[in-house]
Amino acid sequence: MTDQTPTPDTRPTLPDRLSIDVRSPHHVAAVFEHDIGIRFNGKERFDVTEYCVSEGWVKVPAGKTLDRKGNPLLIKIKGTVQAFYK
Template identity: 75%
Template sequence: MTDTSPERPALPDHLSVDPRSPHHVAAIFEHDIGIRFNGKERVDVEEYCVSEGWVKVPAGKTLDRKGRPLMLKLKGKVEAFYR
C-alpha cells in the first residue's frame, strides 16, 4: 500500500503564525495544525514554544499601538500535532 498524503514536515519546537516572525515556517501552515495546552485543544494560539512551555494568545479585542492584537503569554504543558 502507498500513502497518498503528502509528507508532512516535522513540527518545530517554536512556531509563530505571524509571517514577520523569525519563527514562522510557511510549509507547516499548508497542513492543519492543532495545539493542546494543559490537556485542552486551543484554536486561538498565535505562537508556541514546546520546550519552554508557553503559548501566546490574543487578549480579547485589545490592540497594541500598531493595530495588532495584544498578546498574553500563558505557561503550561504544550503539545503540537497534525490533525
C-alpha cells in the same frame, strides 16, 4: 482505473517554536500548508498565535485589545504544550 493508494507522509516535522505571524523568524510556511492543532494543559486551543514546546508557553490574544500598530495584544500563558497534525 488507477489505484488510489495513500502516499507516504510528506508533512514537515513540527518545530519546537512556531508563530503564525509571517514577520516572525519562527514562522515556517511549509507547516501551515497542513492543519495543525495545539493542546495546552490537556485541552485543544484554537486561538494560539505562537507556541514553544520546550519552554512550555503559548501566546494568545488578550480579548479585543490592540497594540499601537493595530495588532492584537498578546499574553503569554505557561503550561504543558503539545503540537500535532490533525
